[in-house]
Amino acid sequence: MHGIKRSRLSAQAEEAKRIKEQAKIEAYVGLQDDVLARKRSKDYTTEALKKTTDLLDLNPEFYTIWNYRRHIFLRGLFPNTNLQGIVKLLSTDLRLTMAYLQVHPKVYWIWNHRKWCLENCPDGPEGTEGWKNEFWKMELLVVEKLLDSDARNFHAWAYRRYILASLPKSYTPQRSAQDELRYTRKKIESNFSNFSAWHCRTKILAGVWEGLSEAQVQSQKDQEFELVRQALWTDPEDQSGWLYHRWLIGSQPPEPTLRRELESIKELNEAEPDSKWCLNALAHYLLLFAGSPWTETEEADNARKEAKEILRRLAEIDSDRKERYQDLGKPPQVIRAVLMILSFSTIIKLC
Template sequence: MHGIKRTRLTPQAAEAKRLKELSKIEGYLALEDEVLTRKRTKHLSEESLGKTTALLDLNPEFYTIWNFRRDILVSLFPSLSPEEVVSHLTSDLRLTTSYLLVHPKVYWIWNHRKWCLESVPVGPGDTVKWKEEFWQGELKLVEKMLDADARNFHAWDYRRYVLASLPVQRPLSDEMRYTQGKIESNFSNFSAWHCRTKTLLAIWENEGTSEAQVRKTKDQEFELVTQALWTDPGDQSGWLYYRWLIGAEPPLDVLEREIQNIRDLYEAEPDSKWCINALAHYILLLARIDSSGADKSSVMKDEARRLYRRLEDVDPDRRERYKEMGEW
């Protein structure tokens, strides 16, 4: 790095460093061999559990060892009280938390957390309250993870899993507010936009929302996503949500309105490939569904061709694709 004085190792220091690293590698390989041997021989004990911890500390992406760890725990649980089982599961949740802080995008760590939560035994007294404490803890954890990296799609997937698993379901309106906060803090958060589509669909399905109310909600969503498109027309996230909102068979007046909005943006951002692409796409869609006549349809198709030719200049890496899109 600039401004940092480099120190050159002496031959003796370099050799000492090499030997130290070699020792670490040899130690890791020996531990790996021991744990895999215990797995092959079905050595399912507390001692083996400790060995898996030591190996996972060094390599938390070793999914085979996570599988072995679960086999060990399953074999131990029948002889333990519910409280002791919970103690083991709580320890594993703490363990995976420490790993996620360093490796937030490793599937196997998230999967093990799911297994732990799904293995919580029936508690004494109020079972719902007993499990609710675990799930609420998970919700707090994943929100901290998303505060640290709001675009971690693993954490978003896990959040949906947790919300669906809560013994007492939260209002979907809470999730709408949560995603909006994340989107407004960073319009390029694709995962938040995606989660918003899932939440809206769930609301409409659960509440049997009328077509008129769906349209009203979509109009509000158009206002939100339009802010994103004007803020950063070069970001794909908002455009994908925009396409979801319009859908494959939009009302004619909605399509005409949105085409005009895109035209306004195109005038301000003539080199935005996403803007040009969207304008061409929706003009062609309008040409297909507008019954005003063949002449008008022909004019719209000609405009779409010109836009695709414009894209060949704006985005030359995809020139052949745009040539194909402009041929029909």
Template structure:
């Protein structure tokens, strides 16, 4: 890192580091052999469970061991246990995954195990369907949403956390309003336009709000164009912004809208003359326009401009040169 003075390690320190790494590898291999044997023998004992904890601490991406851990729970630890004990065991699992996610937030298998735990919580106390039961269950899912929001505060672009958030929202006994979720994506996008997952979540929420009539589609769509245009001018090289813009245009590609957005992006291109995203987007929308409205008075000019931009893209992006050449033959 810049500004940090490097400290040369002594031969003794380097050797100690190598020994520590060798010991860790040896422990991993030893645990792997033991657990795979126990898995083959259907050993669902508490000792096997403890060994999976040690191994997953070393390597949380060993999905076979996660599967074995769940088999131990369902076939070894849960049978004969009270509802309270099962709840306590799964509460421990949730704590274990929470700790693991702090160090490995982008390991799918940790998120998957956490989801499995929630789906297997008996959710007490009280009989299923009782008011006490529903209150307890609602509180548990509210807490889960709080957990995933804290993880997204740490890394707002973690796509696994966003996917898990969608799962939690769909599972909550008392649904969170789509308007609240839209506000949440606004907050995350406002903090960082380069948040692809937040833009993606926003597209899903808006689709629902437009479909059920909660939001006036025409008015809110124009507000979205204002938002994404601001993002395009702020972060013109960011892919997530352009992908969202294409979704917004693609869901309603009328003639006047296409011409307006081509003009708007052209103005940005004048400020950013080497912007590949500007060029490719103009080409993309021009091709849609020419396909839908080939006889329109604007078609000839758009066709000529598209050819010119594709020639410029061949020079700007030589790795995709043949793609641009092929596109020219279709315009």
């Protein structure tokens, strides 16, 4: 802490600390060697399971031990217990992984083991799916709590998508795409910088739009533009909304949409003249406008000139990326040639 003089440890204290740390290392290595030896000898007992727990408590990223743990269940414990016993074992592991996630929320192997537990839950008595449904119902509640505590945890968002895609057919009530759109909107409106929620929204909408006509898709996109516009005006320096906006625009936007959004961004730029992300979007859409087949030659030339001037300003504002902006400002034929060279270089490296 500031203002407090650090005291150096005495030689005796340093040695005691070293000995303590060495003992911890030796204990960990000993435990690791024991568990790996049990794995090699195909020890699938309750004692082996306990040893894996002890090791994962110390290192939950040890994916080999997670794999061994699953072998213990499948080859040792599950065949020697009834269905209720299997459910009890899986419930215990779900509690264990939840404890780990509270400390290590971004370790893939923990999330993967939760999925395995869910996928291996047996049907309920007499072929019903009562147990399964309870497991999946609990998982929805768990992931919502995780997202309430950290709404931008992309692992939790990915896990939520997995849960919704994997719910048993007998699960009630089934979650619709509209339910998830309402959920993501709620998270976005509470925090416009929630990139994971925006990203999740793209996944949902892409699926919804597959079965709609072009006019219906455009109508829904216009509603999405209204939502993201709120985010852009609230915090133009946040990248999340701009990335979503670019996703909505796409590579070949209809003429009215592109003209409308260009005017909207120009209006925002007047209010926030030094906003890097606003200028980036403006330059990008002007170049997109200039290259569109329906743009008249004079309009295209004016759009390129305007984009080039914006890129010049960006090179001053964001000098760390000056060369990138200079490349974007080059004539289209030069940019195409550079892309061809880069593509060729990539092919050579892959070969």
